[in-house]
Amino acid sequence: MAAAGTERSRIVIAGGGLAGLSLALALKRALADGVDVVMCDPALARDPHGDRRSFAIAAAARRMFEALGLWEAVSAKAQPILDMVITDSSLQDPVRPTFLTFEGAVDGEPFAHMVTSGDLTAVLLDACRSGGVSLRPEGVTGFTLRGGHTDITLAGGETLSAALLVAADGARSRLREQAGIGWIFWPYKQSGIVATISHERDHEGRAVEHFLPAGPFAILPLADEVQADGSVQHRSSIVWSERSENVPALLESHPEDLLAELEKRFGLQLGTIAFETKPQAYPLAFGVARSFVGERLALLGDAAHLIHPIAGQGLNLGLHDVAVLAEIIADSMRLGMDPGSADVLMQYERARRADITAMGIVTDGLNRLFSNDMLPVRLVRDLGLGLVDRMPGLKRFLIREAAGLRRDDAPRLLKGQTL
Template sequence: MASKPLFDGDIVIAGGGLAGMTLALALEQAGLTVAVVDALEMSDQLAPEFDGRASALAYTSWRMFEALGVAEHLSEHAQRIEHILVCDGRPYGGTRPGGPGPHSLHFDREEISPGPDGKPLGWMAENRHSRQALVKALKAKPGITIIAPARADHYEHRTGGIDLVLDDGRRLCGKLLVACDGKFSRVRKQAKIRTAGWRYGQKGLVATVRHTEPHNGTAYEYFLPSGPFAILPLPDNRASLVWTEPDRVADALKDASDPVFQEELEARFGDFLGEVKPECPRFTYPLSLSFSERFLDDRIAFVGDAARGIHPLAGQGFNLGIRDAAALAEVCGEAKRVGLDIGAPTTLQRYADWRRFDSATLALGTDVFNRLFSNDIEPLRQIRGLGLSLVDKIPPARRFFMRQAGGETGDPPRLLKGERLDAA
């Protein structure tokens, strides 16, 4: 006789990272029973380990966090983004400091949300704090079953449903399986779904630094010959660095002595925020582009990095996963309310159609920007610098890009507008 499954309900989520937990909360609010499986323990205590990563949350993503009850746990650890400055970085070395160059594109939240009570362009939060806030919100929802730590092994179809089988033989039964298991998705591999993409030959070196001058909520994204260099504001005069270099250089910087790293940091960072000092270990992550040939399979939906992975220069990776979650939750919630099969091809195709254009646009845009700016060809430097300055002088263009980055263009799902899915 088969043993009783660990879960028998609507949806099983393979992968309890940031996107997977956000999706679980959205689906639960839409009236679905959900199970989340993850290899890591889901503790609502702050994890002692720190991998250096922080994520930018677009203002529509923050609205969704407010609607899901996550923002109340995260707000004290999040930093408002009031301005974004994009520019070619100044040459470094010799007697010239690093830092922002003469041609720039300035985004100011006053243009789209003026006044002292205006909403920021986005928020920055360290991933460890975001995870803690999501786990706290998850544990307050009785409609969500957490299976962790546990490892998913494979899935099996059955009439009217799909089961996720763990590596110890235990089973979770649902009508739909959602793969949130990252860019090397085990579910996608079993489904034999191909991906297109390439390695950039670059790594992102991530570190947190403290500086003596206030950042005033400004995020800096400037481009050096080796790749983008992002300075992203965090609370308490700190910043998260995403420093792109060719693989070998990034590895050398990660392993460099503290004095050598400090010298290289100052050469690129400049002195516009005063003295700067690293505050945590350094980490490197290989950068690549991957795009799944489809976002669905038989009773399977792909969300977050399992659907696509993009270059981090625009800080949109986690936001894409949040938008996936908002769209899938709305589609599945509506299907259940009218008595349709939430795992049917017609239901999942609506989700895939909703998310594919936004995903492809951002993937292509980040790839083009990285290739255009990651070089030191003087005529090209002049042209792209003038291009930045030109767009900076056209207010409608600036506002369009701010709303595009904020996730407000097109037909955003209800959660991204701040509307609860369980509201009448």
Template sequence: MRDMLVVGAGYVGLSAAVAVKQAAPHLNVAIVEAAPAGAWEKDMRASAIIAAATKMLEVFGIWNEIEPDAQPINKMIVTDSKTSDPVRPVFLTFDGEVQDGRPFAHMVPNLSLVRALRGACERLGIEIHHGVSATGLDSGDTHAEVTLSNGKTIEARLVVACDGVRSHVRELAGIKTVSWDYGQSGIVATVEHERPHNGCAEEHFLPAGPFAILPLKNNRSSLVWTESTQEAARLVRSDDLVFEEELERRFGHKLGAIKVVGDKRAFPLGLTLARAFVAPRLALAGDAAHGIHPISGQGLNLGFKDVAALAETIVEADRLGLDIGSINTLERYQAWRRFDTFRMGVTTDVLNRLFSNDLAPIRLARDVGLGIVERLPGLKSFFIGQAAGTTAPDNPRLLAGQTI
């Protein structure tokens, strides 16, 4: 019998296992993942990790492994223009530091993050079962039984579903979602350029959607480029010359010549919110609980907030001698995370609808709004603190850099 079984071995699943096992070493924690062993080593993407999440990684003892590969975001600028505009006026700028002097975010290669988390799992004795997925879920009074694709079963007092926005475990539990498609896809690619970016991130609001340039080490940048689903598919299928010509129109020339390195991929964009985050013997975390538009760069970091809140809930219940998988225990986690997730989902939905168009009255209104924020230092500080995750009054201890 396992105490906790995590389904999914992405950043959220690995972090959930590490957070609980580190704080409560006596608990038996295991992970199952559908991907074969070593598949994670092919992920060449990068992710924005906010300051609060880096504090949690420090508590895990792995930020020192990750930081040499991480690029601090020292500044962020926001523009609003048409693709054809020769000049893109800057409406909003953010300095990159929060109150304790650390950058509000870092760009971290996924490979470095997952390698460090898997190393922590190994040191803590967390067993990872590769190449198996959950095909059945039966929840009882004292434990849940998970049937795996290899025909075996695992019993656990608590199952944590971290298996993505199309979570099969969520479906097995009968948890419904509220969801819709934006008719957009996010093109993800890495480019190298001649001149240094100096740690500056850029968010260009273009008629088709936001175009984000996020700094990486060694004169490289990560792109999250929003287009209609049909146009994104065309661009990804095109050869590098055509793709780079279209990219140059949006990226501009201030960093010199640019070149795509590695794969370019497109991912459909939509909003998905689970109607419940918990069920008997089950908790949802990360994209299994919520999938949002990348316009705010908060998707992964919402997952880290889930991890910190869930781990604190489980560990404190265990110390009190309570059942970690009971619905009464899990309701605390749901109450902690549900409103924040709903608020972020609504915010990203409104921002995407507001900025993914070229209607003159709406464009004027949003540019006036950006200009007002630019001229109010206190408001800018509030927004940067919110983005960094350092000012939330109900932050779990891990996100404040404290042990559970």
């Protein structure tokens, strides 16, 4: 194996979102001094709690965080999802009949845990820092291929030579564009409004998804927060899909009017509610790269695929990329292979293509089916939901799918094994 610090064993990751940070840590945990991992992102200089999103981390991804030695720190802030309720109605309907319920456990563990982006990022950053990842708070502006390596230019003007550049720079990836990799894309004309909501009553670990005509409205349980005076604050995260044209007026409306709109969707089952964080809106779209690799380049996370949050799987898909890419790189480097070679990168492309395509098609189809108020469509889908609710075998299959535990050929990290 080449000595650390030389270009043969250097991997530069552009983008320190949750996917990029997880890959950096997984590589260092697996290869220690056998790899030089450099993580570049201007956002590394910012407070990770500025991102108000919260994520449902599926059981498979939780196992990976456990294998990376992170789960103890994350679990202190995480809320297991103990059950799930799905309703389908118009906004004006006086009651929201429950069409489908799921128990949250699969193989004796919750199928998912809710955790805020800020808490998870902070734990990952600490682990990367102490685990030997070199953290550079500046962007990557470009790269040039030079024979057996790639020269990566940083915003400050410095050039780093590496065997491999991993583009984890999000859905609008500049590096994907520079590599000339096509991006199949369509916008949904919907935005996801996210916020943390405080409420009077305990959510008891229940996640609720209301399918409304403008799009799904999800209430996802967060861990209670203990206040300075010792009182306990019950909290949930919302993902409120809304037609994009309505979003600016909604977000600029008087706080009381916005709260009234929220109450129409949230309901009164958890008592009095209030915004704990300022709502932020994210335009929703579908995107998938025509290739997940280029010369000495691998795309990771949202840089490779962007899906609708209807099933809370976007980040989980990116963490699956992490587990696969880390395993392929670790196994190859232990054999003395070049981690940026076409042979190694093609293994990654082949391993991820089918799963990502399938998830893209399913989430796109679900959104089209459920963001629709035509009566015949509603009748058919409600009949379908009711039928699924009466089929325990199918429900078990679906919950295993959501937990990411369906496959025997899953990468080692997603089975909770170290690399």
